Amino acid sequence: MKLGHKLTLALLCVLALVLGLCTLWTQDRQWERALQDARSAALADWQREADALQQGLLPDDQYSNYNEELYSRAWRHLMQPGAPRAALAVYGQDGTLLASSMPVTLAQDELARAVPGDADLQLLTAVAADGTRYFLCSGLVLLPEECVTLVSAQSLDGLFADRALRLRDAALTQVAALAVAALLTLLFCRRMVRPLEQLEAASRRIAAGAYDRRTALPGSDEIAGLSRSFDAMAAAVQEKVNDLQRHLQARDAFVAAFTHELKTPMTSMLGYADLLRGAEVPAATRRKAADFIYHESKRLEALSGRLMELMQLEHETPxxxxxxxxxxxxxxxxxxxxxxxxxxxxxxxxxxxxxxxxxxxxxxxxxxxxxxxxxxxxxxxxxxxxxxxxxxxxxxxxxxxxxxxxxxxxxxxxxxxxxxxxxxxxxxxxxxxxxxxxxxxxxxxxxxxxxxxxxxxxxxxxxxxxxxxxxxxx
Structure with a gap:
């Protein structure tokens, strides 16, 4: 995987983590506020229904016995046109159910759990048999001769549906943001690593023998500093290579000159030696040949001594x-x-x-x-x-x-x-x-x-x- 792709993937992972955490925190805060608003609405609805129920359960001239007709009045109040605006249940002072418009899926034991043992208003959460969640708000309603308990149920399905919709919208928004960020990050990372690609291309060219290759990247950041160091290294390598080439040329010239210096006298010396060891030659010719061989031998001896002295000096420290x-x-x-x-x-x-x-x-x-x-x-x-x-x-x-x-x-x-x-x-x-x-x-x-x-x-x-x-x- 290329460096630009690695940078893009790393940045996207960090961005996805940060966006995910921010989205979860935001959704959690929104959910808490929505629940708080739902609690406040449930308590306000219970209070409104409690006031209406208190007025509806007052005695009138049709009933001579208030206690005997309390059930009929409660049922009449719940069933009157336009009421109730929420699912309600009314319990007598002894816990007897007087009237109810609760959903049949909400178990009676859940409703009984909501009946308070004191005068405090309480708010509970219940789950019906069909999975519907409710806020159960219960409290006492004071009447002239006794108290009844009013239990109201507010469905939370709309609240959970809104939450699911917000989560889906947040997820889609996050995915779209990550897609756009991935494209922009990839372009940005490609632009950032382009100088490194130039350095890498220059290093390949230098490795292939183009020692005069330079990057000369402008700027004052770390990559520009690396470019200058790379160019300095390339210049040093080129100088070393040039020195090696000069040394090789000098060595070749040295070997060629040394071979030439040996070949010419050796050829003459071999000719004179062959002449001397062959047939009888005049004394003057023999003396001339011996003098030449002696002279060239001494010269070659001096040459070898000089050469050894030069080689010793070449490897000697100051x-x-x-x-x-x-x-x-x-x-x-x-x-x-x-x-x-x-x-x-x-x-x-x-x-x-x-x-x-x-x-x-x-x-x-x-x-x-x-x-x-x-x-x-x-x-x-x-x-x-x-x-x-x-x-x-x-x-x-x-x-x-x-x-x-x-x-x-x-x-x-x-x-x-x-x-x-x-x-x-x-x-x-x-x-x-x-x-x-x-x-x-x-x-x-x-x-x-x-x-x-x-x-x-x-x-x-x-x-x-x-x-x-x-x-x-x-």
Whole structure:
């Protein structure tokens, strides 16, 4: 069952319960008032009939014995034209029935129960043999020589018939009201759940792959808030999916580049090895083949080492940074760099920065080696330092061949090389700048490259300056 139908059914149940209770309470109040009016009417009729009976039972000249002719006078009064207006019964002082116009279906014991034992006026309810209900009103009527009891009977059939009619009308009205309420409630609930249907449709589309789907429901209620949260979740899911797609593309590109880097030298190495193990070859050819195999083997060894280092850094959490003196790092680099031209020029700086010393040395070592490979013997490679209030910017500058603008965004990708043939000749693998970029990320910063073909390259790296109490021995 849909939510709109559930809401409609729940509201109708509550409405039916409330209407039913209100109808029962209203009908009960009306019934009590009708009974009270019927009681008042019965007492008024009894009083009127009692007055008329008292006048009709007074003695006259036709009868010499009042007691002997009381029955005849009572019967004459009840049977006179136009009287009585209600069913009546007259009892003597000793309980003898003098006259009666009561229905034959009303049992005598019911009438006898209505005869009072004292002078108080009483009102009882009796049921005839045919099921007719009556109000029995009885009381004493005072005469000159004795008292008689007058019992009047008022039928309640009309009252119960009116009650049944009112109950039927109330039930029909309630059913009609519930039918109209059901239609209006259904339309109202459908309008209310329409935003939820839009959310549900959007969730199905997102599950089917349409991650750009949004609801953007207006308003300030809870459903609008849910819509905004849903759109934020969808945006987060889309971003995660895009990240996964970028990672998959990068992985595919990485695997393709790595396969290419392995396939070319391996093919040549297999060719030279097959040549060496085949027929006798001249010494010069054998030496050339062995040199090629050795050179490519060393390059592949270096490539595998770089790859393992990059994979390790990819899964490494940011290290705990500690105070590191830059002049100590520069001296370590001077000792580690191989001899050759051009040799880098280091700035004279004793500033202390927050870094992981070995990773920082590795980063600068790779940047300097790349700069030296790109710079001719007469060029310049330098490490410059620019201090600010709370940070230090390191710049590795060279006057080499430079990098084309179209290649700058890709130079930090694994295996990417601007001039592949020259890089391989110099032992490059295209992994150095990728390692540098990852080490910079672990230090909470990033590499910024500026280059122009023929004018050299600048690589900037910004580090946090250590506090004044932070120090490291040289």
């Amino acid at each position: 290290p705990a940074l500690e105070p590191v003196r830059l002049d100590a790092v520069f001296r370590q680099l001077e000792r580690a760099l191989p001899v050759g031209a051009p040799m880098p020029v280091f700035a004279d700086c004793r500033t202390v920065v927050l870094a992981q010393r070995e990773l920082l040395c590795d980063l600068l070592y790779n940047l300097l080696q790349n700069a030296r490979r790109a710079t001719p013997a007469g060029g310049t490679v330098a490490v410059e330092v620019q201090e600010e209030a709370d940070r230090v910017t390191l710049t590795v500058r060279d006057t080499g061949c430079g990098i084309p603008a179209g290649d700058l965004p890709h130079v930090t990708e694994p295996f990417y090389m601007v001039d592949k043939s020259r890089a391989r000749d110099q032992g490059g693998s295209g992994m150095g700048l990728a390692l540098c970029a990852r080490i910079a990320e672990l230090h909470g910063t990033r590499l910024e490259l500026e280059s122009r073909p023929g004018a050299g390259t600048r690589v900037h790296l910004t580090l946090q300056k250590a506090k004044e109490d932070g120090h490291e021995t040289a």
